[in-house]
Amino acid sequence: MLLLSEICQFTSLPYQLKRSARRRSVALQIRNGALTVLAPVAVAKQQIEHFILQKQHWVERHLKAQQQSVVTPDYLLSALLPLLDEKLQLKVVTDKVSAVSRDGQTLWLQLSARVSTGRRRQKQLDLLKSWYQQQAQQWFTARVFYWQQQMQVQPADIQIKNWQRKWGSCTSKGLLSFNWRLMLAPAWVADYVVVHELAHLTHMDHSPAFWQRVALFYPEFQQAKGWFKQHQHLLDLC
Numbered sequence: 001m002l003l004l005s006e007i008c009q010f011t012s013l014p015y016q017l018k019r020s021a022r023r024r025s026v027a028l029q030i031r032n033g034a035l036t037v038l039a040p041v042a043v044a045k046q047q048i049e050h051f052i053l054q055k056q057h058w059v060e061r062h063l064k065a066q067q068q069s070v071v072t073p074d075y076l077l078s079a080l081l082p083l084l085d086e087k088l089q090l091k092v093v094t095d096k097v098s099a100v101s102r103d104g105q106t107l108w109l110q111l112s113a114r115v116s117t118g119r120r121r122q123k124q125l126d127l128l129k130s131w132y133q134q135q136a137q138q139w140f141t142a143r144v145f146y147w148q149q150q151m152q153v154q155p156a157d158i159q160i161k162n163w164q165r166k167w168g169s170c171t172s173k174g175l176l177s178f179n180w181r182l183m184l185a186p187a188w189v190a191d192y193v194v195v196h197e198l199a200h201l202t203h204m205d206h207s208p209a210f211w212q213r214v215a216l217f218y219p220e221f222q223q224a225k226g227w228f229k230q231h232q233h234l235l236d237l238c
């Protein structure tokens with residue numbers, strides 16, 4: 001019985017079937033959390049499903065791994081918030097006014113009793129977002145100050161932005177901008193963005209000369225770029 005229910009559950013799994021005259025055998029492909037079956041034109045659907053069934057554990061394992069890796073974690077639900085290289089324990093309490101305060105490794109989130117139940121989650125996210133923005137302002141100010149001395153450049157000013165999927169920018173007037181969401185990344189990754197933007201004060205493009213300058217001050221820049229490719233979905237609160 002157990003086996004039967006497993007079969008039913010499994011065959012209800014959606015997959016895309018791609019038939020090709022050139023194919024000699026059935027093959028499975030998992031990309032972006034979805035299953036695709038590549039099959040020769042003449043193979044019966046029943047045979048294909050039998051093949052999937054044989055590979056059930058492989059498919060499930062890979063689907064699960066990929067689906068987990070593309071979904072932004074629910075930091076509120078886990079009550080564990082990343083802040084550069086630290087993890088802060090989130091504690092939510094009801095109080096007279098709404099506020100966020102840090103005490104060691106604990107982040108206290110006071111929610112005003114006047115916030116209605118339906119609005120509580122959004123209010124928590126809003127409070128955390130502005131707290132992270134303050135952290136970003138302080139951290140980037142300090143790191144830009146450090147790196148501008150190393151690199152012998154003078155930015156005009158810095159500002160913190162709320163972009164969805166953009167991490168930093170530099171204008172021709174020397175205004176540097178950084179996304180507050182970088183506070184959810186490891187410090188070495190956020191530092192790479194600082195060096196990248198400061199290098200634009202010397203080269204306003206992504207020419208080989210620009211990358212040479214980045215490499216001079218930040219030799220691990222390729223690893224940092226790789227980190228963004230793999231993990232940028234982690235950089236949001238929800």
Ligand SMILES: [Zn+2]
Pocket residue numbers: 196200205206
């Ligand atoms: Zn750039």
